[in-house]
Amino acid sequence: MDEGLVIVYTGNGKGKTTAALGMALRAIGYDHKICMIQFIKGSWHYGEMTSSKRLEPEFELTAVGKGFVGILDDITPKDVHQKIAREAIEIARQKILSDNYDIVILDEINYAVNLGLVDVSDVLDLVKIRSKKLSLVLTGNHVKQQLVDVADLVTEMREIKHPFQKGIRAKRGIDF
Numbered sequence: 208m209d210e211g212l213v214i215v216y217t218g219n220g221k222g223k224t225t226a227a228l229g230m231a232l233r234a235i236g237y238d239h240k241i242c243m244i245q246f247i248k249g250s251w252h253y254g255e256m257t258s259s260k261r262l263e264p265e266f267e268l269t270a271v272g273k274g275f276v277g278i279l280d281d282i283t284p285k286d287v288h289q290k291i292a293r294e295a296i297e298i299a300r301q302k303i304l305s306d307n308y309d310i311v312i313l314d315e316i317n318y319a320v321n322l323g324l325v326d327v328s329d330v331l332d333l334v335k336i337r338s339k340k341l342s343l344v345l346t347g348n349h350v351k352q353q354l355v356d357v358a359d360l361v362t363e364m365r366e367i368k369h370p371f372q373k374g375i376r377a378k379r380g381i382d383f
């Protein structure tokens with residue numbers, strides 16, 4: 208009953224990060240403690256970076272990273288991205304070992320793995336060290352099979368339609 212789960216939200220459809228946020232909102236209803244670490248989102252603003260403050264102290268959000276790697280105007284060298292991603296893994300390790308949380312969300316960690324910023328073995332290690340009552344949520348498309356193998360719950364968001372296909376750009380409050 209008190210056992211936590213390893214949860215993965217992956218796939219090319221929209222809703223991975225917002226699913227994790229929705230779960231956090233639900234868990235706060237039971238005074239559960241949640242820590243969300245956002246990988247590679249540091250230089251952008253997302254609504255949850257502000258609204259999460261209203262949910263403190265139950266909800267803690269830490270954004271680490273420097274925007275999207277290798278996309279458009281990214282001028283940060285890869286080794287800098289790598290160093291920051293490793294720091295984020297270290298923060299995650301401390302949070303997981305602290306025993307302070309019911310849920311730890313590692314948002315976009317699957318992208319960090321796919322971009323070669325962190326090794327899948329580092330993520331597997333985080334899964335291994337967690338106490339059995341902690342739930343660990345991993346988001347991002349193209350999840351590695353090794354992580355699917357150790358997960359209890361894996362949901363693939365599949366795009367059927369997205370407004371981006373019609374040229375509609377990301378919307379405040381919906382996409383960021």
Ligand code: ATP
Nearest residue numbers: 219220221222223224225226366369371377382383
């Ligand atoms: P969200 O944060 O809205 O739940 P996500 O976590 O599933 O989305 P990411 O892969 O993290 O999606 O992408 C981040 C950004 O890209 C968000 O602004 C999101 O709305 C947008 N996005 C997600 N899926 C698609 C898609 N299929 N086509 C275009 N843009 C998308």
Ligand code: MG
Nearest residue numbers: 223224315346
């Ligand atoms: Mg996301």
